[in-house]
Amino acid sequence: MMPKLSRRGFLGCACCAPLAAGMSLGAGAIAPAHAAGKKTDLTADQALQLLKEGNRKFVADAPEQTATAQSRDPQLNHERRLEIARGQTPFTVLVSCSDSRVPPELLFGRGLGELFIVRNAGNTVDTAALGSIQYAVAELGVPLVLVLGHERCGAVDAALSVVEKNATFPGSIGQMIEPIVPAALQARSAAPANTNRDDVLDMAVRENVKRVVTRLRTASEPILLDPLKAGKLRIVGARYDLDDGSVDFFMES
Numbered sequence: 001m002m003p004k005l006s007r008r009g010f011l012g013c014a015c016c017a018p019l020a021a022g023m024s025l026g027a028g029a030i031a032p033a034h035a036a037g038k039k040t041d042l043t044a045d046q047a048l049q050l051l052k053e054g055n056r057k058f059v060a061d062a063p064e065q066t067a068t069a070q071s072r073d074p075q076l077n078h079e080r081r082l083e084i085a086r087g088q089t090p091f092t093v094l095v096s097c098s099d100s101r102v103p104p105e106l107l108f109g110r111g112l113g114e115l116f117i118v119r120n121a122g123n124t125v126d127t128a129a130l131g132s133i134q135y136a137v138a139e140l141g142v143p144l145v146l147v148l149g150h151e152r153c154g155a156v157d158a159a160l161s162v163v164e165k166n167a168t169f170p171g172s173i174g175q176m177i178e179p180i181v182p183a184a185l186q187a188r189s190a191a192p193a194n195t196n197r198d199d200v201l202d203m204a205v206r207e208n209v210k211r212v213v214t215r216l217r218t219a220s221e222p223i224l225l226d227p228l229k230a231g232k233l234r235i236v237g238a239r240y241d242l243d244d245g246s247v248d249f250f251m252e253s
């Protein structure tokens with residue numbers, strides 16, 4: 001019989017647990033303030049503000065950004081890496097699409113150890129994603145969950161094709177886009193008959209985000225409900241514009 005894993009043991013994977021106490025990281029390492037167990041001091045409002053400011057900067061600076069400029073960024077350098085090596089203090093859980101044009105840290109101007117990212121094609125929330133979000137909120141004390149859809153999302157487009165022409169997809173792709181189909185259905189039926197397909201797709205992108213936000217807000221488990229009720233957690237939706245780089249935030253309350 002397999003030994004029963006403790007909760008700590010279960011969560012003690014290399015990717016998300018603090019390193020064992022006493023483990024040396026070499027000379028010059030570690031600011032004690034970031035040792036294991038430390039959580040972000042930011043409120044949900046402050047976290048949201050940082051993302052908005054970061055995106056504004058991204059939109060304004062993107063053309064001039066160079067590798068040299070990035071290496072000077074205090075959130076991306078050697079010291080920052082060592083500072084967070086023993087314990088992460090992310091301030092946002094970002095549920096976003098795998099799309100290569102939507103790199104979360106870049107478009108919000110963030111660096112190492114700031115965003116806890118759940119990413120899949122179509123920014124949906126399955127059991128693994130939900131558990132990851134709950135882990136970040138309950139164990140890491142993250143005050144903000146942002147669900148980010150984006151313009152011309154291929155996964156939402158595929159779901160819309162299912163609605164429009166009963167399209168099918170090979171392998172596990174069909175199953176993956178299944179949770180998006182209700183959003184595509186809603187967008188298709190809400191759009192006037194002569195609506196441009198790109199616009200219907202964009203309606204479906206936003207609807208998909210809204211549904212994920214609503215699902216997270218109304219999930220019956222107290223692990224998210226309790227901090228929501230106490231005002232310690234916000235769950236917000238957003239849509240990223242591929243053309244101009246801006247993020248439109250919605251469902252802020």
Ligand SMILES: [Zn+2]
Binds near residue numbers: 097099121154155
């Ligand atoms: Zn996408």
